[in-house]
Amino acid sequence: MPLPLGYLAITTLVGFFGYIAIRSKKKKVFISYYSKGDCRYKNLIVAWAKNNNFKLNLEDVSTDINIKSQNEQYLKRRMKEKINESDCVIVFIGEDTHERPWVQWEIKKAIELKKPIVAVKEKKTHKSPKLLIGCDAKWVYGFSEKKIREAIESI
Template identity: 45%
Template sequence: MSKVLLAIGGAAIGLLSAPYLKKLFRKNVFVSYRYSGERAMRRLLKAWAKNTNFKKFDFSDCSADISIPSDDEDVIRNEISKRIQRSDVLLVLIGADTHKGDWVNWEIATAKSFGIPIIAVKRHPSLKSPSELLSCGTNWVYGFKFDSIRSALKKI
């Protein structure tokens, strides 16, 4: 296992393994999307993160795609809220009907309440945005493009 020596101002602060450093600088991203419309975009994001040809697109998806074993809306909201709070950024994928998604608006409002930065990716600028995204300092990306999304994530 390779080791990397970190130094700040000449003072060594410790030895860390390269895999640990990779994890240290990885973004925890909660991907908010309307399942019926933007599922394919979310799958592509995950594929980019796994593909070694896409350098510096390193994020950990902490979204709620994993089944939450409950039909109780309060239990589901509580679990999603915890995942959003653990994230570094909320990435909202905006398609034709995303603005109609009550859960998407709730996830955005929850991220705002925790002070989590928000990146909104619109497939096309003419698409209507979820109301919770307006006037809250959202970082906008127009077009679902690797370099644009990576650049927005790096700024957070």
């Protein structure tokens, strides 16, 4: 027996609005970067997300200014919590990122916690952190709101 037309219309609308609600939900993103060398890029990603002229839809859950401590174990515990609550991790790769121990640690935790990783490489000539090689990260070459958005949306 065929389903009534009204039932089909309602289920189609519910499915459509459910899809829209899921797609419009902000992704919680942990941004890993070399704080002294590349903070301007992290700040720009966050600014794009807050600006209605851009379509980047994310909530920054990074720890950079929220934690004021020199205690390494405490810092690691808090960063692990933030990475765990994120939907994905963006690793910004600038000129010196591959040498930064904290970035390496954040990548390692993201992999352990099975978080999708978006690797944003400012220039193709920059060395990649070794842990990103072969970890199934989505790669973005160049610094573009559109490319970063598309990578996050594909996760």
